[in-house]
Amino acid sequence: MSRLDARKRASLPKRAFAYVDSRGRRRLPINDEAHVRNALARFNQVDFENDAARERARKRLLNAAKKYGIVPIGFITGQLHSARAQATHDVRADEFFAVFKHAVDAVEAAAAIQRALGERTRRDELEVRVRIGIHSGRPTLTDFGYIGLPVHTVARVCAVAHGGQIVISGETTEAVGASMPAGLRFRSLGRHRLSGLPDAEALFQVEADGLLATFPPPRTGGRSRRIHDSSRA
CATH class of the missing domain: 3.30.70.1230 (Nucleotide cyclase, GGDEF domain)
Known part of the structure; x- marks a missing residue:
């Protein structure tokens, strides 16, 4: 998996992340298959603001996993x-x-x-x-x-x-x-x-x-x- 440097990360739209908090900080990139797999592995390590935010991120991640045929x-x-x-x-x-x-x-x-x-x-x-x-x-x-x-x-x-x-x-x-x-x-x-x-x-x-x-x-x-x-x- 190619690492996202600051410049590449900043160029991605918000929809390329499973979680964007209330401060606009973007977590769990899902822009390609490799990053979806990484996000699946790291999901439980993220400190979500509340249960609703976690559920929204979970749904976005599951949709991305389905797109690439990955078992969540x-x-x-x-x-x-x-x-x-x-x-x-x-x-x-x-x-x-x-x-x-x-x-x-x-x-x-x-x-x-x-x-x-x-x-x-x-x-x-x-x-x-x-x-x-x-x-x-x-x-x-x-x-x-x-x-x-x-x-x-x-x-x-x-x-x-x-x-x-x-x-x-x-x-x-x-x-x-x-x-x-x-x-x-x-x-x-x-x-x-x-x-x-x-x-x-x-x-x-x-x-x-x-x-x-x-x-x-x-x-x-x-x-x-x-x-x-x-x-x-």
């Missing part, structure tokens, strides 16, 4: 918070890293997000698909966020998913165990070697009513072998 950050975080996410870390534009105390909460949140996006598509006639990957492990929490192999693993799991798909690791299926929510199923996608990881990882797709079900093979670009299908109703 507030929408995703709202779904995560409603699903009892312990914390959300490393938010970058439209990418999220969320931590849950219980694996079942992560799976339910993922399903809720995909269902809500499906409803949004039918209502707005604008199809937006996101990839979701889930892994269970014990990362290390530092002053700079979570680190460790589980963090790398979940990033790789998410990377092999397709838009609209929820892919989880074998560790997550074990962590969910008998707590499987009614109506959700795990379908085996086989074992796949993921970039940077020493061993092949068992991958599963989350299936349920209201979710897309048919996708190409995981985007590993490498060889894989099938494992026993442990789908559960």
Whole structure:
């Protein structure tokens, strides 16, 4: 994203900003796709004058996001918070890293997000698909966020998913165990070697009513072998 210097910023019209306060100070530029993504990431850091000003800015930002086909950050975080996410870390534009105390909460949140996006598509006639990957492990929490192999693993799991798909690791299926929510199923996608990881990882797709079900093979670009299908109703 090219930085707006003072001269460029001053040349933009007021409509190029999501928020202009009562003193005329202009915040959250939305003049192009990159700045819309940045504004989405920074929205909750802005000190608005009142709730009405915040709501006006939110609507302007959502309209700008729709123009560029961007999934609004507030929408995703709202779904995560409603699903009892312990914390959300490393938010970058439209990418999220969320931590849950219980694996079942992560799976339910993922399903809720995909269902809500499906409803949004039918209502707005604008199809937006996101990839979701889930892994269970014990990362290390530092002053700079979570680190460790589980963090790398979940990033790789998410990377092999397709838009609209929820892919989880074998560790997550074990962590969910008998707590499987009614109506959700795990379908085996086989074992796949993921970039940077020493061993092949068992991958599963989350299936349920209201979710897309048919996708190409995981985007590993490498060889894989099938494992026993442990789908559960």
